[in-house]
Amino acid sequence: MVEVMDPLNAVAAVVGVVALGVGIWQLRVAIMDRRDARSAAVPRSDPEPTGTVTSGSLPVVAPLGRLPVEVVGRDDLLAELRRALGRRRGGPPGVWVLAGMGGVGKSTIALWLAAEARRLGRPVWWVNAADSLSLRGGSLEILRQLGAPEWVAREVRDAAPTAADRFWTFLDGPSTVRRGLLIFDNADAPELLSADGVSTPADGTGWIRPSRRVLTVVTTRNGEPGMWGNAVHLRPLKVLDDVAAASVLRALAPQVADSDGSGARALARRLGALPLALHLAGTYLASPFARWRDFDDYRQALDGGEGPEAIAELDSVRTEARATVSRTWELSLDALAGQGLVEARGLLYVLSCFAPSTAIPTSIMRTTVGEESRRTVPALRGLAEVGLLDVGGSSSAAQSEVTVHPVVADTCRARLLAPPDPDGPDGASIMAAPVRLLRVAAEELDKEQPEDWPSWERLIPHVAALVTWIARHLDTADLSALLTVGREALTSLWLNGGRAAYDREALARANLRAAGRLGDDHPDRLAALNDLAGALDGRGRHREAEDLFGSVLTGRRRVLGDENVETLLTRDHLVGAILAQGRFGEAEQMYRDLITDMGRTLGAEHRETLTTSVDLAWSIGMQGRAEEAAEICRRVLDAGRRVIGAEHPRTLDAWADLARWTGERGEHEQSEEMCRELLEVERRVLGARHPLTMSTETTLARALAGQGRFGESEKLLRDLLAEMEQIIGAGDARAITARSHLADGLAAQGRTDEAKRIYQHVLELQQLWMGDEHPETVRTRQVLAAMAVVR
Secondary structure, three states: OOOOOOOHOOHHHHHHHHOOOOHHHHOOOOOOOOOOHHHHHHHOOOOOOOOOOOOOOOOOOOOOOHHOOOOOOHHHHHHHHHHHOOOOOOOOOEEEEEEEOOOHHHHHHHHHHHHHHHHHOEEEEEEEOOOOOHHHHHHHHHHHHOOOOOHHHHHHHHHOOOOHHHHHHHHOOOOOOEEEEEEEEEEOHHHHHOOOOOOHHHHHHOOOOOOOOEEEEEEEOOOOOOHHHHOOOEOOOOOHHHHHHHHHHEEEEEEEOOOOHHHHHHHHHOOOOOOOHHHHHHHHHHOOOOOOOOHHHHHHHHHHOOHHHHHHHHHHOOOOOOHHHHHHHHHHHHHHHHHOOOHHHHHHHHHHHHEEEEEEEEHHHHHOOOOOHHHHHHHHHHHOOOOEEEEEEEHHHEEEEEEEEHHHHHHHHEEEEEOOOOEOOOOOHHHHHHHHHHHHHHOOOOOOOOOHHHHHHHHHHHHHHHHHHHHOOOOOOHHHHHHHHHHHHHHHHHHHOOOOHHHHHHHHHHHHHHHHHHHOHHHHHHHHHHHHHHHHHHHHOHHHHHHHHHHHHHHHOOOOOOOOHHHHHHHHHHHHHHHOOHHHHHHHHHHHHHHHHHHHHOEEEEEEHHHHHHHHHHHHOOOOHHHHHHHHHHHHHHHHHHHHOOOOOHHHHHHHHHHHHHHHOOOHHHHHHHHHHHHHHHHHHHHOHHHHHHHHHHHHHHHHHHOOOHHHHHHHHHHHHHHHHHHOOOOOOOHHHHHHHHHHHHOHHHHHHHHHHOOOOOOOHHHHHHHOOOHHHHHHHHHHHHHHHOO
């Protein structure tokens, strides 16, 4: 089996690079002097006896039968190449290097150009440059066709140091050829094209050099500029855009019903718009023997549990080794292994476990530097050079990132899940590695610290990917570790303001599915159910959340006991769901009982006890006892500043509530002063668009209106509502409160018609999200009724 490195060393590339003084940024421009291991592995034949040029030659006919009917999405590049092909004045036609990952369409573009040259009556030579034998054999055939003297052919046949020089001297001779096209295909080991076969072709003394009569095109997976030099036209090829990619699918499978084109676009995006994958998928779907018959079915198979089978089906489309999904990137990995980069294969498999097409931050790859990481540095560089990884992010290693193409990831995953094979990867070891890496990355983050929230946001897609597809293949210990990271990620989402509420619910449900095999009463399964209840509560589905929290509480009391901190937190969440439904009196008594138990178990100034005390103050304030609520918040604020820090989000929450209840008891100027001071801190610590910051702005607007400064209040609220609707949604309780305050201010100015329209909108939102019996809904209905009577 393919050996995978210890996971904490297997993906140590970024930190290893830093420790060695080579930043990730340098992967884009690094020049590697590698020897042609594949060529060295083939024993060099003794020089053939002097004779005809035909000895040792290989065919150089362009395989035009592989050219599709239409080449889409490359119009600008095709136009450039057509101009170069037709150039008669203004210098030589030049050397063009088409670089990109396997399957991106480099050879297809070269074939298109070959067809153009044939149409113009130009000679075309197609040389396979994958290895030294093929390169030498193709060059000999060109010399044979052009009638080269034996002394020229002999140097090429014997791989003499002057072979390339002799070849080009003859080809550029005045009577040899007027205009021609020479294509070096599959030049994935560029050193073969150098003069000595071991350095780089960048100096122009090897097999690629500007010619007066011959346009030279090279296709390669190695896109390092330094490898090719400044004299070539380097054109890195990326995947197609969505429109072009979808058109490939529709052209290949015209019988698939897709009236609006959405199915083809969605599948094209899922395939990463990679031409090879599009061609194989379209051809497959056109087959009467296809298991999946339309674009949506095949995409869902890729995303679901049938992904490995869906990828394997593509390999049945054709048998050519380089054109199958399973071999396309294995060829690149074989080449890297042949160059001594044996770690590249295991590294790619580990990285493919994370979310494809999504930047993998260096925090996932952080580990100690050692011998393994020093070997991994060139492996990562090699993967980037052959297009299997994209390197991006900042020049700072801490902000650098790599991305794996989705079809590359799919193919690697399919191999990991395949039945054990002595020549295949050790799937169990490899799949455990990213979980452990993720756990190490998460342990370095604090979910409650705002400065760590961006790092959590970068981790969450990868947490979701592992929970979704890899969890069922893990042992119990690794599954528990993954679910723990999943819970931490959900908490960070919630504290970050719930701006991705849907993602929070999706991740919570994925965690719950993954934990299902542990048993109903397993602590991880109860924790996942608790997180789902929290996600529903955050989306305004408070009644559903209450029922789930109640179920979790029963289980945690049975499994963990009444005094366990997780049991106490579930009680807090349960009361929060009751509070959100407007059952303020019921919530107040439950909070008082809970605070008593928390004080006994955790301590009166534990952060959870303090947070629950702020919630108690809310239940009191909403019953009209603002002074009592403000006093509780003031005590919590003082304790929070002492115990957890003046700028901790929990402390800021207590400060924000104190400002609110201060205003509600009529002290509007003092409330304004508190809000302005608090907003400076919130904008710096949490950000201007954090929901807590926006709630404080709502309180400020309320304080301004309380002082008769209605114009300032109205402008602030209108601007704020536009932000809230975009970030947390119009149905969020905080947005509904801001809209209600706007209506209150308009009514106080006598702008009754405007106020009534807004109150009506508020009522509709409250009925939808809070329910008819919620006290705030009842209040709005009463206000509208009173306005109708006055009118």
